[in-house]
Amino acid sequence: MKMLDAAMKRHRHQPDSLIEILHTAQELFGYLDVQCLKYVGHALKVPPSRVYGVATFYNIFSLKPRGAHTCVVCLGTACYVKGTAAILAAIERDQHVEVGGTTPDGQVSLVTARCLGACGLAPALVLDNEIHGAMTPETALARIKAWTDHDRG
Amino acid sequence: MIVDDIAAVRDREHAARAAQKARIAVCSAAGCLSTGGSAVKDALTAAVAEQGAGTDVRVLGTGCLGLCHAGPLVRVDAQDAAPAMFEHVTPALAVAIVSGVVGGALPAEQRCDLTQPFFTRQHRIVTSDAGVVDAERIEDYLAANGYAALEKVLTEMRPEEVVREISASGLRGRGGAGYPTGLKWSTVAKAQGPGKFVVCNADEGDPGAFMDRSVLEGDPHRVLEGMAIAAFAVGAEQGYIYVRGEYPLAITRLKTAIRQAERMQLLGHRILDTQFNFRIDIRIGAGAFVCGEETALISSIEGKRGTPRPRPPFPAEAGLWGRPTLINNVETYANIAPIILAGGSRFATLGTEHSKGTKVFALAGRIVNTGLVEVPMGIPLREIIYDIGGGIPDGRTFKAAQTGGPSGGCIPAAHLDLPVDYEALAGIGSIMGSGGLIVMDETSCMVDVARYFMEFCRDESCGKCIPCRAGTVQMHEILLKMTRGTADERDLGLLEQLAELVTRTSLCGLGQTAANPVMSTLHHFREEYMAHIRDKVCPAGVCPMHAEDRP
Numbered sequence: 001m002k003m004l005d006a007a008m009k010r011h012r013h014q015p016d017s018l019i020e021i022l023h024t025a026q027e028l029f030g031y032l033d034v035q036c037l038k039y040v041g042h043a044l045k046v047p048p049s050r051v052y053g054v055a056t057f058y059n060i061f062s063l064k065p066r067g068a069h070t071c072v073v074c075l076g077t078a079c080y081v082k083g084t085a086a087i088l089a090a091i092e093r094d095q096h097v098e099v100g101g102t103t104p105d106g107q108v109s110l111v112t113a114r115c116l117g118a119c120g121l122a123p124a125l126v127l128d129n130e131i132h133g134a135m136t137p138e139t140a141l142a143r144i145k146a147w148t149d150h151d152r153g
Numbered sequence: 154m155i156v157d158d159i160a161a162v163r164d165r166e167h168a169a170r171a172a173q174k175a176r177i178a179v180c181s182a183a184g185c186l187s188t189g190g191s192a193v194k195d196a197l198t199a200a201v202a203e204q205g206a207g208t209d210v211r212v213l214g215t216g217c218l219g220l221c222h223a224g225p226l227v228r229v230d231a232q233d234a235a236p237a238m239f240e241h242v243t244p245a246l247a248v249a250i251v252s253g254v255v256g257g258a259l260p261a262e263q264r265c266d267l268t269q270p271f272f273t274r275q276h277r278i279v280t281s282d283a284g285v286v287d288a289e290r291i292e293d294y295l296a297a298n299g300y301a302a303l304e305k306v307l308t309e310m311r312p313e314e315v316v317r318e319i320s321a322s323g324l325r326g327r328g329g330a331g332y333p334t335g336l337k338w339s340t341v342a343k344a345q346g347p348g349k350f351v352v353c354n355a356d357e358g359d360p361g362a363f364m365d366r367s368v369l370e371g372d373p374h375r376v377l378e379g380m381a382i383a384a385f386a387v388g389a390e391q392g393y394i395y396v397r398g399e400y401p402l403a404i405t406r407l408k409t410a411i412r413q414a415e416r417m418q419l420l421g422h423r424i425l426d427t428q429f430n431f432r433i434d435i436r437i438g439a440g441a442f443v444c445g446e447e448t449a450l451i452s453s454i455e456g457k458r459g460t461p462r463p464r465p466p467f468p469a470e471a472g473l474w475g476r477p478t479l480i481n482n483v484e485t486y487a488n489i490a491p492i493i494l495a496g497g498s499r500f501a502t503l504g505t506e507h508s509k510g511t512k513v514f515a516l517a518g519r520i521v522n523t524g525l526v527e528v529p530m531g532i533p534l535r536e537i538i539y540d541i542g543g544g545i546p547d548g549r550t551f552k553a554a555q556t557g558g559p560s561g562g563c564i565p566a567a568h569l570d571l572p573v574d575y576e577a578l579a580g581i582g583s584i585m586g587s588g589g590l591i592v593m594d595e596t597s598c599m600v601d602v603a604r605y606f607m608e609f610c611r612d613e614s615c616g617k618c619i620p621c622r623a624g625t626v627q628m629h630e631i632l633l634k635m636t637r638g639t640a641d642e643r644d645l646g647l648l649e650q651l652a653e654l655v656t657r658t659s660l661c662g663l664g665q666t667a668a669n670p671v672m673s674t675l676h677h678f679r680e681e682y683m684a685h686i687r688d689k690v691c692p693a694g695v696c697p698m699h700a701e702d703r704p
Contacts, residue, residue, distance in 0.1 A: 014456075015456060016455045016456035018456035018457075019437070019453065019456050020437065023398070023437055046456075050457070053458050054457065054458055057441060057459065057615075058438075058441050058459070059439070059440030059441060060399075060439040075360070077517075077606075078360070078361045078523075080605055081518045081519060081591060082518065113399065114440075114609070115360035115361060115363075117183065117357065117362070117366040118183060118184055118363070119363055119517035119589070119591075120184045120221025120224075120363075120515075120517060120523040120524050120525075121184055121188070121221065121222070122523070124187075130187070131183065131186075131187035
C-alpha cells in the first residue's frame, strides 16, 4: 500500500491518473480486488462506479487473482493464419482450463492477446512474460508441462 | 545544453567511430530478443573484452534489422570492408564473429545475403537508423545527425515555415486514414488559446502490425524529435505518448530516451537555450483496441473509459481537456526530422501523386521473409510479396494479402500489380492502414478470416453506439453459421444489409470500418461464400461445417 500511495502522490492525486495508478496496483498485487479499487477511488476522488467502469473496460486489468504461471496465446492475424487456434484448443483440452480461467490447482492461467506485435515469430505465446515463437500444439504443451511437472511435483 | 555542446558530442562520437575498427550491431527489437538476442549480445560483449578489442570494436544493440524470422540478427560494419549480416546467431557463433573481426576474416557460415531484394529494394527513411544507432544511447542518435532538425527549426525557422515545409512534403498520416499531416498541423497552429497538446498515438492495435513497435524500440529519439518539432510548429508545451501496455520494451526505451533528452536540454525547459519549452509524458494503454481512435484515446489519457465521441469538434479544435490537440502516430512523427533536414519538396519526389514518401510494412503470415520493410509508396504489391518477401513458402500459392487489420480488406491475386498507395488500396475495398501486411495461401478460408475479424470487432466494440455494439454481434453470428454449414442465402442478404448499416451509422472508425473485411471478401471471394452456403463445403478445409464443433 505504501508504494501505491507513493505512486498516487507522484501523480498529485489527479483523477486523470486513474489508469496509471491501476497499472501500478496490478503490478504490485497481481490483480485488482474490490478493496483496492475502493481505496484508489477514494484517494483520487473518483466515484467507485467510474473506477469499476475503467477497471472492467480495459483488457489488461484483472479483477481475479492469476495463477502461478500465465500463458498468453496470441490471436493476432499472423498467428491465426499460422494456426494458434489449434494451439489454444490443445491447451484448453490438455490443461482443463478455459480462456480467462485458471486451472483448479491455481497453477496456470490461460489468456489470449489481440496481437503481441511479434508477427515475425508466429504463432507466438507468452509464457510468464517471455515470448516464444514458431510454436506448435506439441511444443506449447511441453512448455506448460515443464512448469506443472516442476511445481506439482 | 546549447548548440555548441551538442556539436561537441557529435564530434566526439565521430572521432571515436573513426578510431574503431568495426561495429557489431545486434538486433535488439522484441523479435530477436525473444529468440536469444540478448544472450548473443552478452556473448559478443564478453568476447570483445576477452580478446582485448574493447577500443577497436564496439558492440551495440540497435533497432529492428528487418528479417525477423531469421533472428537473432547481427550486422558487422568493418572500417575497410562491406557490411555483413549473420542470421540465427548463437552465442558460439558470436564468439567466432568477434574473432573474425579481430583477425580480419569473418566466418562464412550463416551469412545473410545483403544483395537479395529484401535489402536492396527497400528505401529507408523512417528505419534508416537501424543498425547504426544504439536505441539506448542518445549520443548515437546525435552522431547520426539526430536532433539536427530540431536545432534547425528552433534556430532558423518560424513555426509557420515548419508547417509549410510539412505541407510541401505531402506527408499523410501513417496511422490509417491518411489525413494530410500539414493540414492537421496548420489547423492546430491556427487554433486560439494556450495549453495546446501534442499527442503521439502509439496504440498500435491492428493485429499483424508491428512497425510502430519497432520504431519505438529501435529509435525512440526520432519520435521524440518529431513531436518536439510539431510542438514548436503548433505552439504546444506539453506532449503525451500513448503507448500500448503490451509493449513493455518500447515503454522502457521511451522512458530512457525522455530522461536522456531532458538531461541534454533537448526536451523540457528552455530547449537548446531558446524560449521553447516542451515536456513529454508517457501514458500506458491498458488493452483496448478502440483507443487507437483519436477521441477514444483522448478519453483514455484523461483517465476514463476509452469511448469515442462524435466529431466535430475535431481534436484539432477541442481535444485533450477541451484544448486544441495534435494527434499523429509514431511513423508520422518519425518522418518529420528527415523532412525538415532534406526539405519538403525533396521528400515529395518520392512516391505517387497523392501518396508521398515511404511506407513501413510488417510482412507476416504465409510469406518466406517475415519482418519489417520500408518501401517507396506506389511500389506494386507483387514486388513487396514476391521480390522483397521472397514469395510463399512450402510450394503453396498466394491467395490474398490482408492490409489494414480489422478495418481493412483482403486483396486477391488479380490485384497483385496494384501500386500500393492510399487511393489504390481504397479503390479495391481495403485501406493502407498502419502497415500490417499479412499474406495468406490456399490454407486460409476467406469466410473464416471474415469471421475472425468480426469476432475481433465484436470483442473490441466499446459498446457506446448501438450499430457497432449490436451489429458486430449479429454479423458474427451469421458468419459463424456460415462456417458451420447452417447458413442459407437469406443469411447472406442479411449480412450484406447489416454490413452497410453498420458502416453508415456507427459513431467511430471502429464500427464504420468493421464490415470492411466482410465486404472485401464478399466482393473478391464470393464463390467461396457460396460454397459454404449452397454446397456446405469449405474449399480451404478450415471450417468445421458441423454445428456442434467450434470453429
